[in-house]
Amino acid sequence: MFLSLSGGPFLVWTLAVQLVLCGVYATDNTSRCTLHHKSDSQQKALHRLEPLTNKNFTVEEKNGEESYTYVFQVCGDAGGVPGAGVIQTNNKESGKKPTVIGMYNSTQAFGGSDWVMLMYENGDSYDAHCSGEKRKAIIMISCNRNTDVGQLQVVLEDRDKDKECFYLIELDSSAVCPALDSKMSPGSILLMIGFCLLAVYLVGGFLYQRLIVGAKGMEQFPNYAFWVEVGNLTADGCDFVCRSQNREESPAYRPMATEPVEEQPEERDDHLLPM
Numbered sequence: 001m002f003l004s005l006s007g008g009p010f011l012v013w014t015l016a017v018q019l020v021l022c023g024v025y026a027t028d029n030t031s032r033c034t035l036h037h038k039s040d041s042q043q044k045a046l047h048r049l050e051p052l053t054n055k056n057f058t059v060e061e062k063n064g065e066e067s068y069t070y071v072f073q074v075c076g077d078a079g080g081v082p083g084a085g086v087i088q089t090n091n092k093e094s095g096k097k098p099t100v101i102g103m104y105n106s107t108q109a110f111g112g113s114d115w116v117m118l119m120y121e122n123g124d125s126y127d128a129h130c131s132g133e134k135r136k137a138i139i140m141i142s143c144n145r146n147t148d149v150g151q152l153q154v155v156l157e158d159r160d161k162d163k164e165c166f167y168l169i170e171l172d173s174s175a176v177c178p179a180l181d182s183k184m185s186p187g188s189i190l191l192m193i194g195f196c197l198l199a200v201y202l203v204g205g206f207l208y209q210r211l212i213v214g215a216k217g218m219e220q221f222p223n224y225a226f227w228v229e230v231g232n233l234t235a236d237g238c239d240f241v242c243r244s245q246n247r248e249e250s251p252a253y254r255p256m257a258t259e260p261v262e263e264q265p266e267e268r269d270d271h272l273l274p275m
Contacts, residue, residue: 033075033197050175054071058071058152070086070169071088074086075104085137086167102120107121117141129160130164139174144173152169152171155168155170200203206220206222208219
């Protein structure tokens with residue numbers, strides 16, 4: 001009985017861990033690429049392209065009467081062709097099998113601060129060029145913060161030589177852009193923290209006063225009595241400091257009458273003098 005009770009939670013936890021691990025590895029689609037020489041730098045460069053996986057990038061190129069469609073995918077089957085990272089289709093020969101330019105099971109990856117370069121090798125062999133060697137694609141993915149994924153471009157096909165021929169392809173994406181450093185000063189960060197705390201205080205206090213205490217009107221404001229008293233004291237302090245006029249009159253001060261004093265008739269005291 002004890003084993004059955006303890007085994008249940010153990011199995012549940014084991015299954016949960018396996019599901020989490022499966023989810024983590026399922027999202028690492030770049031692991032489908034096979035690197036020629038595994039290294040930490042190439043693994044990191046390849047992992048930066050994770051947001052671009054499971055997507056076909058297509059472009060049509062015209063050269064005179066010739067018209068070709070190129071399809072590129074990061075560590076995936078381009079155009080549904082198994083193992084192909086880049087394919088080329090002749091638009092005038094719709095029924096013809098696509099030409100594989102590079103395989104993602106033969107990959108090299110290099111990265112800089114704002115770019116990643118992929119190399120897919122072991123494509124289909126040339127017929128009359130490059131001594132019949134296998135095709136190779138070089139895909140240059142550059143940083144562009146203004147777009148998630150730009151338009152695929154086939155820059156050139158360098159096949160006018162005996163060896164080391166290649167297709168050069170470019171793509172812009174924000175996925176390879178370096179993280180932006182925060183330009184906020186410590187004072188700005190403190191202000192933001194202060195505003196957040198003030199907002200939490202006001203909203204939380206308002207809800208507490210209204211829902212728990214049952215306050216109405218201005219009493220819903222948190223610590224209303226305290227803040228009213230603070231406001232009155234602040235106003236009194238400002239009045240005391242900033243105003244120069246005395247609030248109480250001096251006892252020795254006697255205001256001057258503003259109304260004109262009537263002239264009293266002159267009293268003559270001649271009658272007091274002895275005759």
